[in-house]
Amino acid sequence: MGIFVDEVYLFGEAAKLKLTKYELGGKGYGLVEMTSMGLPVPPGMVITTKMCNKFFEKKRLWASMRAKVAAKLRSVEKETGREFGNPDNPLLVSVRSGAPFSMPGMMDTVLNLGMNDRVAESLTTRKDMRFAYDTYRRFLQLFGSIVMDVERAKFESILNEEKFRKGAKTDAELNGDSMRSVAFKYKNLIKRETGRDAPQEPQEQLFMAIESIFKSWWNKRATEYRRLYNISDKLGTAVNIVAMVYGNYDPKSGTGVAFTRDPSTGEHRFYGEVLINAQGEDVVAGIRTPLHVDKLREVLPDAYSELVRTAKTLEKHFRDMQDIEFTIESGRFYMLQTRNAKRTPQAAVKVAVDMVREGLISKKEALLRIEPEQLEKLFHKQIDRRRGLTPFAKGLPASPGATYGKIVLTDAEAVSARERNEHVILVRPETTPEDISGIAASDGILTSRGGMTSHAAVVTRGMGKPCVVGAEGIAIDEKAMTVTAGTTKLRAGDVVTIDGSDGTVYIGEAPLIEPKLTGDVSTVLKWVDGYRRLGIRANADTPAMVKKAMENGAEGIGLARTERMFNSPERLDIVQKMILADTPQQRQRYLEMIKPMQKGDFKEMFKLAGGKPFTIRLLDLPLHEFLPKLDTILPEVTELRITKKGSTELKEKERVLSKVMQLREQNPMMGQRGVRLSLMYKEIYEMQVEAMVEAAIELLGKSKVSLEIMVSQVAIAAEFAAAKEIINATAERVFKKTGKRIEYKVGTMIETPRAALTAGELAKVAEFFSFGTNDLTQGTFAFSRDDIEAKLMPFYISNKILGENPFSSIDVEGVGKLVAMCSREGKKENRKLKVGVCGEHGGDPKSIEFFNTTAVDYVSMSPYRVPVARLAAARAAIEGEKRSTA
């Protein structure tokens, strides 16, 4: 883009300069390319995107640009043999916007520009009145509504009135007189509404239209769209001025849009619609029912075969499925637009695979054509159509997929509904480990509090179950059994649909699409592993999750959270007692009860992992999550103190309350967690290490185990070293007792900024690092996710303080800087150090792209995200390769 870009180019000129989409806009680029390919494109010109910004500076069109447009217009006149503004041989043009990325809300198209009273009169004589005034009234309608801001509906109602008066069903049935009358009424309408006449002078029309297009760059909808898709405001739009060809010229004329393949399924068959004797906007307006494009074969066979030939040529040239617009004027075929077609996830996969088979693209290119997010959708149920659905609330998309069910407010109701085979959505303010049976029994979860790492979010992602959290707009009244959002009150038993992929909740049962896993998907997933540099592991806490991870192609388990293994009611009870223990002896006793359970879990999971690396994180107890909430127990005790003074019930509750008060922390996220707690109560680590080492030893000779033991919440190298000492001493005791040894590695999570900053020191003692990017993001920003994500984040994003949620996609400048620095420094100190990412970003395609540029060796994510991550990792590697060879 370093070359000098002039203001205006004829299509033919631009083709020679090899200008890109960034200068020509998407539409212009397509027209220029097609012109250079020799396809039948009407002559025309592009005003480049750079002029858009210049216009915003100058606030008006400037002389040199006007002059150039006029000059190029003379070339178009020459080529068409017509003359702009000459009533006897008029050149009409279409004026269309064209930004580098297609953008809804931008001003679109003014057709038939150059029409005026005299041209219409003359055309009436030279062709016929109907064509003349149909063309004129089309111009007035588009110019009036788009450029002069007259409400579109007012034009429609004039036309409808005329049809009603004449008993015509479609405008095709209106004759020349009617069209003339409509055109005059349009002129009056414009005068009445704007106080001025629609300009008669074609040049004036043209420059007004150009200005209008530039101004529409700042349309509310366009601006919003750019914000949403992170498109720079600086790009600007181009303007295309193209000689008109008339789909409304006669019955051998027509206009159509088509896809070179089926955009819904990806099947290799022509797909599109044609309207005979019509202009472009009629297709969109849905005034007449269009024909399937195949019908054209019968109606206009020559045009049809040219269309088919052109489509093939285009696919070969652009090496992708195209979305095209064409017009046929008196049997002659013209191309008006081509672009890479939007497609469904299913189509994206099929088209990519087919095109490889057809020899059109390479496998690498095919992978770049499939967005990881598209692939993900194939693995979950999705809402089919949203039109007609009644939104109820909006929360955070905590676990993807859509589902529906009756509202239940308690775990017990969920369980009993499940027994009756009913679909249910469990709606809670937030969930705790105590709710695990309720979560298991439900089809989906909706909570009013909590962020993307709240209990509900983490557990459901693990289960692959849809979940929406932090829907702050809803109020749950358990006694009244209602859920209220704004003025809408739902009752337990009412049906809602939740979409965990975007966080919306709808009233009633929405139509869902089942996941579609075709052979093409497995083909794609076979390809990806050949290209990626990053290893892919999964976060799995249960045998079911390990199994799913292996099925989905994980190369190991990057994070097995032992505290999640306590998520069953009978275990939870023991864990609570362990926490409430008053003496180390008591605690030891409960630990002894937990140990066989953990050992059993480990054995089962080790077997399923079949010798692949298996990283177990030692207890990272968020103690408060395993105890009653203060705002539950405190009112209970207060009430008992008044109503049941001296009762044993009160005494027991008071004991729990005093423990809750004692363990309560001001900022639990930065409190006594992980290694901090475990160094003080080392019997917990000892129990866990015994359980995992014994499990591995009992499998010796039966199943290979590649054990990696991970310590959490480390901020100081000495902290990790102390933990490692406990681990090694415990393992040695087991070896001595059993007379058998196993190999294992000991490593640390990197989830505090200080751990990242002191990577060199840590790498001296740790055998692997694993970034806990959730907590690292929290610490680096000092953002408490639970407090910030639902309240502050939307405000920050809509005010452009943040480009996107740093908990969804890694913050490259801050957190990413730490990740890059730490992985580099760590490996400098310890060449054998393995570095992974096990935070949520491990499964996010954009983040994977970033990790691919660092010294990170592998990423680990929910088993359900594994396929997506494999694709994302491959794409990152291919993109990286492209950049480095560019």
Place this chain on the structure above:
Amino acid sequence: MGIFVDEVYLFGEAAKLKLTKYELGGKGYGLVEMTSMGLPVPPGMVITTKMCNKFFEKKRLWASMRAKVAAKLRSVEKETGREFGNPDNPLLVSVRSGAPFSMPGMMDTVLNLGMNDRVAESLTTRKDMRFAYDTYRRFLQLFGSIVMDVERAKFESILNEEKFRKGAKTDAELNGDSMRSVAFKYKNLIKRETGRDAPQEPQEQLFMAIESIFKSWWNKRATEYRRLYNISDKLGTAVNIVAMVYGNYDPKSGTGVAFTRDPSTGEHRFYGEVLINAQGEDVVAGIRTPLHVDKLREVLPDAYSELVRTAKTLEKHFRDMQDIEFTIESGRFYMLQTRNAKRTPQAAVKVAVDMVREGLISKKEALLRIEPEQLEKLFHKQIDRRRGLTPFAKGLPASPGATYGKIVLTDAEAVSARERNEHVILVRPETTPEDISGIAASDGILTSRGGMTSHAAVVTRGMGKPCVVGAEGIAIDEKAMTVTAGTTKLRAGDVVTIDGSDGTVYIGEAPLIEPKLTGDVSTVLKWVDGYRRLGIRANADTPAMVKKAMENGAEGIGLARTERMFNSPERLDIVQKMILADTPQQRQRYLEMIKPMQKGDFKEMFKLAGGKPFTIRLLDLPLHEFLPKLDTILPEVTELRITKKGSTELKEKERVLSKVMQLREQNPMMGQRGVRLSLMYKEIYEMQVEAMVEAAIELLGKSKVSLEIMVSQVAIAAEFAAAKEIINATAERVFKKTGKRIEYKVGTMIETPRAALTAGELAKVAEFFSFGTNDLTQGTFAFSRDDIEAKLMPFYISNKILGENPFSSIDVEGVGKLVAMCSREGKKENRKLKVGVCGEHGGDPKSIEFFNTTAVDYVSMSPYRVPVARLAAARAAIEGEKRSTA
């Protein structure tokens, strides 16, 4: 220290090699230096410190070392004309440890080594029985207790028994027979207690003593001491073997310790004690009352004048006040030890200033002689003697100085006690802004919860009032009006003394020393400003604090916390209502009420600062601190729901509760604070900026104002930019309204890791940075100070996971890395950027030393710490200069 260090050196040999304290130990170094100066030191040798570690490897003495000791001993024999082990002309030696730093708990001294039965017999013949057996029993007592581990008291009781039997008051009154009998009883005691005889063979005695010294390196007390003072375990101790001279030889003999100046006041007069006809340990043991050293002038005038001459020589040589040991044998004077003397804070200042006046040292050297912590003590009341005090509890030293008073448990009691002119200590679980009147009325504060940045800690430091927080061992029962620690129960009205400098609480009234600010202190403070590179500002929230800051020499205000200005009951009420406001209009109304108060504060403070830079931090509301606590309001509401259903009282409380629940955060430290809150409620910033800008404008022509406006909790450059836009727009509105302008700067705190990591981006928009090192430490470690400091920190420090509390002294490896990186990157981007530190580390001498090595321009701290910081900054600069020219 790169040179080869041999195992053993004679004093004369070592002097030529210029060995340092690190090889010779402190004691050895003194002896060697004195030998080289030609002072009368008995001949002897040093076993170097390196041998200590070698001994721990080999676990025993090795042949080459033994041989070298024996060889050097022959030189000593030659010089003294005596022979080790020869009963007819015996050489006796003292064996003394000597680490590079003096270390209590190390084995100290064995005198008269070489004594045995035959030597005693022979000495009886050649001198007299009393000298012979006094010397022998002294040897047995020291060797027996120190080397052979017999309880010291058992020797004492044998000697006391003999004195009792003979009716002697002191051992001087015992004759030769008694001494002989005591010596035999000592021998029997050793045999009985250890099962073996004290060795007769002098060589055996010697090597046993040497081993004993090495082993004592790992004594519990020595180890503990090293840990406490951060002395490396690797240093090791030297062993000094010195030919005995006999202070117990005859009445013209004696032994003494002296200081070359008064170690308590610093006055330039000889200070020390002498015992006639005695050996060294008699002075320490306090068996006889020693003479003041001046008395020696009368008793042994020649020795006295030699002592005075020697003292002068030593001060000139070592250029510091010395602490010496000497012995006189039959009128002949010997030096046995010299070292730089320990001294009180007052003495440190006086000696340093005097020595500059005497031309002995330079001003720079003088400053290096005064520890900043010593200077600080001169500014606060201190506990005079701790012996005899009954400790009650231990907490964190939140605000320095000692004070006493009656225990009060409520603000009201504190206020009414103050009206009766009583001294009171306010004891609370923790304090909130609501307690401000109680805090103001009290002499000191004691809390059972909270850390060094809790409300009580911050407020009292600002007031210069002693405070102990987080005394977790105490239980406060407000209803019973008791405070209990362990089994000790105190009642309201009982007197306690708190020491805010070390966190201890004593029962009863302890004797206190008033702060002593002499002219020498101002002299020192005049000097310091000439040497320091770092600017010194103060953190001040009230006019009184600004005044104190200026008095203490602050060069500006580095942090004025606007939220602290609400700390008076009538203001607090309005602030609470502002927070509880349901609509922006309501909030605006309360802000309007706050504005004139803030403006008044600002004007008054601006005037006091007299044009020096004045940094105001915009509201950093820790909202929860300004509202009732959940665990207070929740039981209240629960109770009212049962007892006063439907009452207006209940309704009002329920409203407050619902607001508390709504504003409650899981991790308020990482929640919606500072800029995050203020971007959403920009009317708060607007009110504050109006208040400060109007205040400055109203002072135009009367008082210069150098305003710096600071934004807190920034993590993202765009966040700061948005805040700056609000500030600038508001200021412009005031300028327009008043028709007058002022200059001001806008800057950001650096208190999130991400702000530090993205310094370059921030420096593009900020005019200054100010490190909030408290929060930065919290974020970097993910340590919630309130949760971690009292519970985990002591465990981590005693287990050497942390060298020291990173909230007291900056963590150089982690947080310091961020500070260094950020200040460097910031200035690289913006050459005019000013960088300060306004966290608590700004006033910590060790941290100041570190900041001096970075691109930080100034530090800011409590007004009371300003003098200390000025000294610390000067010392840091001088030390830095020394290092860079070394």
